Amino acid sequence: MILISVARVPLYCQYRRHEKDIAHCERWGLYFAAMAALQGSLYGVAWFAFVPGGDQFFLSVVCLWVMGLSACAVVGYAAHPKTLLSFFAPVVVPGTVLLLMDGSERMQILAAALFLYGVVILLAAAPVYRSIVQSIELNLRLRELSEKDGLTGLANRRHFDETLQKELDRALRNEQPLSLLLLDIDHFKAYNDHYGHVSGDHCLRLVSDAIAGCVRRSGELLARYGGEEFALLLPNTDKTQLAATVERLQAAIRESAIPHAGRPDRLEQITVSIGGTTVERDYPANPESLIENADTALYMAKNHGRNQYYFYCRRSGQLAAEEPLAVAIA
Numbered sequence: 001m002i003l004i005s006v007a008r009v010p011l012y013c014q015y016r017r018h019e020k021d022i023a024h025c026e027r028w029g030l031y032f033a034a035m036a037a038l039q040g041s042l043y044g045v046a047w048f049a050f051v052p053g054g055d056q057f058f059l060s061v062v063c064l065w066v067m068g069l070s071a072c073a074v075v076g077y078a079a080h081p082k083t084l085l086s087f088f089a090p091v092v093v094p095g096t097v098l099l100l101m102d103g104s105e106r107m108q109i110l111a112a113a114l115f116l117y118g119v120v121i122l123l124a125a126a127p128v129y130r131s132i133v134q135s136i137e138l139n140l141r142l143r144e145l146s147e148k149d150g151l152t153g154l155a156n157r158r159h160f161d162e163t164l165q166k167e168l169d170r171a172l173r174n175e176q177p178l179s180l181l182l183l184d185i186d187h188f189k190a191y192n193d194h195y196g197h198v199s200g201d202h203c204l205r206l207v208s209d210a211i212a213g214c215v216r217r218s219g220e221l222l223a224r225y226g227g228e229e230f231a232l233l234l235p236n237t238d239k240t241q242l243a244a245t246v247e248r249l250q251a252a253i254r255e256s257a258i259p260h261a262g263r264p265d266r267l268e269q270i271t272v273s274i275g276g277t278t279v280e281r282d283y284p285a286n287p288e289s290l291i292e293n294a295d296t297a298l299y300m301a302k303n304h305g306r307n308q309y310y311f312y313c314r315r316s317g318q319l320a321a322e323e324p325l326a327v328a329i330a
């Protein structure tokens with residue numbers, strides 16, 4: 001019994017670690033239920049093994065003890081009816097059988113009471129379980145709503161800002177580079193004017209899908225930063241790796257070939273302008289300066305004709321513009 005109780009500790013820890021993942025919780029819930037069934041069965045066996053036949057006083061005391069114990073179990077297991085049942089049934093059923101076997105009227109009344117008690121406890125646990133599940137689901141939904149952009153399903157700006165601070169701290173602590181890209185759809189107002197706002201929304205989803213297809217490494221975070229602006233945070237990525245990512249992004253946008261007949265230049269296709277920056281370990285930075293650098297680079301890309309990539313880096317406290325590294329659609 002003690003061993004089973006001790007074995008629950010790592011199970012509980014695993015459960016807490018995967019608390020956000022419903023599938024994992026279900027699996028660990030099953031392990032828990034199996035353990036509860038084993039523990040309950042031991043109590044059930046104990047009825048027959050240790051309760052001397054015919055000793056009504058002893059039987060009554062044990063019966064009351066089991067009831068009390070089961071009540072404690074209800075408190076512990078009420079969060080999961082299957083677990084509760086798997087513990088409760090092996091305790092109550094043998095006890096009821098044993099009392100019935102005794103044959104006396106008093107013991108039969110006690111057996112009926114024990115059984116009724118079990119049923120009532122199980123029924124009472126159901127609404128407790130439902131309300132716990134509802135509150136967990138509500139919490140998960142709230143967290144999702146507070147972190148995601150409704151239109152594209154990407155991270156929203158708030159989630160991005162929080163992550164940026166954490167990743168920057170981590171990068172500086174581990175002396176690793178951290179890169180940031182800001183991507184802005186070119187002539188998007190003209191797109192809305194030409195195709196309408198609903199098509200504009202659809203276009204935003206297409207572009208976000210194309211960009212999301214280039215997010216490969218875990219830890220990278222793509223967010224919708226503003227109306228038609230996206231931010232991509234790339235931990236442990238230096239300037240050279242960043243340029244390779246930009247090439248992939250440009251190719252993805254090019255391949256998505258979203259028509260844009262309303263733009264004022266001759267390119268009849270959606271393009272993006274991209275500004276990027278990298279924090280290297282010897283250049284301390286804060287989130288604001290990182291965004292500012294990438295934004296300035298993006299502004300340069302827009303100002304130099306759009307559909308291109310500019311990179312800004314800090315050198316001795318100075319900002320220096322680099323030549324466009326790539327032109328996406330010629």
Ligand SMILES: Nc1nc2c(ncn2[C@@H]2O[C@H](COP(=O)(O)OP(=O)(O)OP(=O)(O)O)[C@@H](O)[C@H]2O)c(=O)[nH]1
Pocket residue numbers: 151184185186187188189190192196197198199200201204226227228302306
């Ligand atoms: N359909 C749609 N349009 C949006 C959304 N958010 C912002 N916009 C539009 O995006 C357009 C952005 O226009 P501007 O900031 O002038 O930029 P632009 O026309 O893309 O021009 P450049 O960025 O200079 O290439 C505005 O017309 C906004 O109404 C959205 O969620 N859906």
